[in-house]
Amino acid sequence: MAKTRQEAINMFLEQVASAEKLRPETDPEIVFFKRYCIALYWRPDGMLPCHVCQEDNPRNTPMYIDETNMKSHCKLQHRKATIKCTEQKCTVLFNSLADKELHEFYCHKKAYGNNNAFHVIGSSGH
Ligand SMILES: [Zn+2]
Ligand SMILES: [Zn+2]
Numbered sequence: 472m473a474k475t476r477q478e479a480i481n482m483f484l485e486q487v488a489s490a491e492k493l494r495p496e497t498d499p500e501i502v503f504f505k506r507y508c509i510a511l512y513w514r515p516d517g518m519l520p521c522h523v524c525q526e527d528n529p530r531n532t533p534m535y536i537d538e539t540n541m542k543s544h545c546k547l548q549h550r551k552a553t554i555k556c557t558e559q560k561c562t563v564l565f566n567s568l569a570d571k572e573l574h575e576f577y578c579h580k581k582a583y584g585n586n587n588a589f590h591v592i593g594s595s596g597h
Contacts, residue, residue, distance in 0.1 A: 473513050480532050482513040503529055504577035510535075511578060522563050522574060523549040538562050 473479035486509045496502050503525070510520040510533035517538055523545065524534035536544045541562040545552040554565040558579050565571040 473515050476515050476518070476535055479510075479513050479515045479518075479535060483510055483533060486513065499529075500573065504573065507533075507574075508578055519561070519563055521545070521548075522565055522570065523552045526566070526570070 473482055487506055490505060490509065496505060506529070507520060507522065507525055510525070514520060514533075515535055518535040519538050519541060520533035521536050521541065521544060525531070539562070541564060545564045549564075549566065551566045552564040554568060554571050556563045556565070556571060556574060556579075558575065561579070563574065565574065
């Protein structure tokens, strides 16, 4: 976990670049979740990357939102995003059930791109 947004973005860019060098991926779904899981792993303390923002601009750096403000962020920015992640302590929201299921698979079960990206949610540090 990173301390500040800037630190998180720097780690994200570094990790994405080395992941692409080590193992270039072409499947858009894998590319998306690899970037998302890296963003998650290096998130700033108390924040989560918005799934819908990343979907809208997959090549951008992650949009980090305060965990407790994810709901209001989605209400304001993505009106369709009302589907909640079922994982406890994960406040990420989605446009569709399919997105939620993919998120749970890649981020909670597989934690693609980094080990246990989500196992540290709710705990301080890892
Ligand atoms: Zn968003
Ligand atoms: Zn989740």
